Amino acid sequence: MTVFSVVKKRVSPQQLFMLSALLVNGGNYIYNLLLGRILGPEAFADAALLVTLLLVLSFLGMTFQLVTAKFVAALPQEQWESFRNRIGVLALVIGCVLGAAVFFAAPFLQNILQTENPLMFQIFGIGVPLYFVMSVNRGQYQGEESFAKLSISYQSEMWGRLLITLLAFLIVRDHFGVLVSFGILGSLALGLFPFKKLRFNVARTTSPDLEWGKVRTFMLITACYELTQIIINNSDIILVKHFFQAQEAGLYASLALIGRVVYFVAWMFVMLLLPTVVRLKKEGKPTGHILFKYVGYIGLLSSVIVVVCATFPELIITLLFGDAYLSMASLLWQYALATSLFAVANIFTYYFLSLDQYRPIWFSAILGVSQIVLIVFFHSSLALVVQLQILVMLVLLAVQILYFLSHRR
Structure with a gap:
């Protein structure tokens, strides 16, 4: 207990977040290296494709996170919930539309990208709405400067992806592209925590003062x-x-x-x-x-x-x-x-x-x-x-x- 109190006094939340971010980036780096070494060039091509798709989607996910962070930081505290509900519902709707597009286009994506089967894209598509909602959730913690909660979200996602994927490889030992997409889906679900519930009745939560x-x-x-x-x-x-x-x-x-x-x-x-x-x-x-x-x-x-x-x-x-x-x-x-x-x-x-x-x-x-x-x-x-x-x-x-x-x- 004494150690934790000393750390809390001497290490700022920003410093703890930086240490956590270093660990997250290191873990994601190790994840990619392990995929390359374990799978070999041919199977790694499918895995790298899924990671690339996640990076491509990240430009929208990061957009929602930065928008949420900026306006949460700029708005009075009593308007945070109103703003977050509206931006969260928008993120969920866009995530569902894009996720459905990936899910139903899976056979086409398999053909044009020459992957093992379409299931990897279907599982990935299910995770897209989770990714967008997670981004809004993180944006609120970033804007509030709640770096401990933000760190937990990133740590949960990184460790979840690494451990779920490796465990799936040990158990199944086949269809590695599907297993990687399953690991990504599981990590996105874990990255939602700690989660603040969205209210879908946007009309009642809209603030008249927000432009x-x-x-x-x-x-x-x-x-x-x-x-x-x-x-x-x-x-x-x-x-x-x-x-x-x-x-x-x-x-x-x-x-x-x-x-x-x-x-x-x-x-x-x-x-x-x-x-x-x-x-x-x-x-x-x-x-x-x-x-x-x-x-x-x-x-x-x-x-x-x-x-x-x-x-x-x-x-x-x-x-x-x-x-x-x-x-x-x-x-x-x-x-x-x-x-x-x-x-x-x-x-x-x-x-x-x-x-x-x-x-x-x-x-x-x-x-x-x-x-x-x-x-x-x-x-x-x-x-x-x-x-x-x-x-x-x-x-x-x-x-x-x-x-x-x-x-x-």
């Missing part, structure tokens, strides 16, 4: 930005798979999985940044020091990761994937650098989103499309693909910094 036009505008803008992140984070893998041989594409995918650890680390700071900036803005206090603090944190962590990748590339690749992937060693630090630049630029964008400044989103969208165009026309080697991304992310970060300086003036 829903602002909510819709912020939701649309945020969805567009989350979509640009999906493009920047995944277009290179898809294009490499199109332009290069299967072996080279597989090597590049392993490189991307290792290099993106920087982006996973940066994600936890975004969770802390948005509600803090919104609260300070509401109180009429300056917010620039919050941006500097988190840019400093991410810059320091990113630098450490890039240096480690440059110093021990062979060791890292051998430990995570094996000797067959060692030809990517020279590119590891370069890919980590490209991801680091994007992670720092991302903090600037979320900062301005918190202040209702939407122009930086267009910077990301334009440079995300530029990245695609450059890779399409210049892809003579994997090294060139990585170096083009470094160039694009350098330009993006420079533009964000210049916009910040002009905005302060």
Whole structure:
């Protein structure tokens, strides 16, 4: 009891959430590595496809979470329940529509994506509404800065997906794509806890003081930005798979999985940044020091990761994937650098989103499309693909910094 009281006094909720987020990201990373090692290339293709579908859907799920977090942080406490009920019902309706579309399109998806059977998509479709409601639930805890409850939700989802999937592999040992989708469904159900019940009679819970036009505008803008992140984070893998041989594409995918650890680390700071900036803005206090603090944190962590990748590339690749992937060693630090630049630029964008400044989103969208165009026309080697991304992310970060300086003036 004494240990817990000491920890509670000396460690802030924000610090506990950061430690929890590191554990969650580490667990999700291990989950992907275990899938690759246990299943082998052919079966792993189906598993990776489901994880990619979840990432694609995340741009909408994260939109609901950020919208909820922003307006919960900005609204008076007596309006929280009213707002959450309405946004929660909207998320549930959209989740049911998209989930039904995936469920009934399962035979088509199986045919076009050449998977083992359609059941994996049907199970995945059932989980889509849960994912959207879970995002609203997390958004309220994020906006309230209830980081202990937010941590429990992320921990439940991560451990549920890891343990359910591994247990299913031990028991069944077949139809691995279906088992992975079952693990995802179970983890989404666990991620709902701790859960606040939705009231479906929206008319009685609508607050007359809340301007829903602002909510819709912020939701649309945020969805567009989350979509640009999906493009920047995944277009290179898809294009490499199109332009290069299967072996080279597989090597590049392993490189991307290792290099993106920087982006996973940066994600936890975004969770802390948005509600803090919104609260300070509401109180009429300056917010620039919050941006500097988190840019400093991410810059320091990113630098450490890039240096480690440059110093021990062979060791890292051998430990995570094996000797067959060692030809990517020279590119590891370069890919980590490209991801680091994007992670720092991302903090600037979320900062301005918190202040209702939407122009930086267009910077990301334009440079995300530029990245695609450059890779399409210049892809003579994997090294060139990585170096083009470094160039694009350098330009993006420079533009964000210049916009910040002009905005302060």
